[in-house]
Amino acid sequence: MEKEISELPKNVYDRLEYLEFMLRFRGWISRADLTERFEIGEAAATRDIRLYREYAPENLILNQINKKYEILEDTFKPIFQILIRTALSKLRTSIISEALGMSTFDGILCPPRLSLPKIDIVSKITRAIASNKTLQMRYHAVKNGYSEKKIRPHAIFDNGVHWYIRAYDEIKKSHRSYALTRIVSIDFDDNPDVYSSVTDDHQWNRMVSLELVPHPNRINVRSPETVEYDFGMSDGCLIVNVRATIAGYWLYHWSVDCTEDHSLEGYDYQLWLRNHQTLYDVESRKIAPGLSDYPFVKKDKDT
Numbered sequence: 001m002e003k004e005i006s007e008l009p010k011n012v013y014d015r016l017e018y019l020e021f022m023l024r025f026r027g028w029i030s031r032a033d034l035t036e037r038f039e040i041g042e043a044a045a046t047r048d049i050r051l052y053r054e055y056a057p058e059n060l061i062l063n064q065i066n067k068k069y070e071i072l073e074d075t076f077k078p079i080f081q082i083l084i085r086t087a088l089s090k091l092r093t094s095i096i097s098e099a100l101g102m103s104t105f106d107g108i109l110c111p112p113r114l115s116l117p118k119i120d121i122v123s124k125i126t127r128a129i130a131s132n133k134t135l136q137m138r139y140h141a142v143k144n145g146y147s148e149k150k151i152r153p154h155a156i157f158d159n160g161v162h163w164y165i166r167a168y169d170e171i172k173k174s175h176r177s178y179a180l181t182r183i184v185s186i187d188f189d190d191n192p193d194v195y196s197s198v199t200d201d202h203q204w205n206r207m208v209s210l211e212l213v214p215h216p217n218r219i220n221v222r223s224p225e226t227v228e229y230d231f232g233m234s235d236g237c238l239i240v241n242v243r244a245t246i247a248g249y250w251l252y253h254w255s256v257d258c259t260e261d262h263s264l265e266g267y268d269y270q271l272w273l274r275n276h277q278t279l280y281d282v283e284s285r286k287i288a289p290g291l292s293d294y295p296f297v298k299k300d301k302d303t
Contacts, residue, residue, distance in 0.1 A: 117180035138184040154198040159249035168196035248284030259290035
């Protein structure tokens, strides 16, 4: 081919990428897929399929009976590189799910967010971060209830359940994390006197290395080899580098036993933090399983 596929016009590139995605994940593609998805004529769809065959002649073959182009399993080699995260994201969309023959309800389901932040609050926060501005915030905390704060946010992160902002709190004189869904209201401060920057947030800038291994308790994990395979471990360990601010949140989300003596029991705890000392002086450690500020109740061994 004279042109690299990346040099094609974007609209053509997108159609060929979709063509290959359906070929790869469904096993066949037809002109109707392209005409309906991109609202193009049959002639344009035919040209797209012909063009794709020029780039990858051994990827598909026309079934003369049903007029569908089917994948050649033995010779198929994708010409579009796609990350597994991107592929899974596409599979969750209703358009792809329906095209693959899965209804919205019976297709690929994922846990819904039980609570989402208000869009006006999120947009003000992102504008404040972009412009380095201070905000007046009215907030509900789980432990301390309602309060008013003056903050300067510099980042947003997701712990798998809630979205959080990372900000300097003028009253507390320190950087804190606040759940977006607990913000009652937020407004720009007309008389800002908060000047802390992200470079002053040592917990945010500090990186910690988490060494995750199969839980040593055989009541929790009967087959450690399965856990090693499940998480793609190398030499029985999965190393994850994360900001100190977020480490505790993610360890909680992953149900990682962070106790020194791997004492948490139950099927939930299939992973153990082998290098528990890495959480020394990490503020978010209080959220990590086994290190929480809340009273710990051991699970029944038969759980």
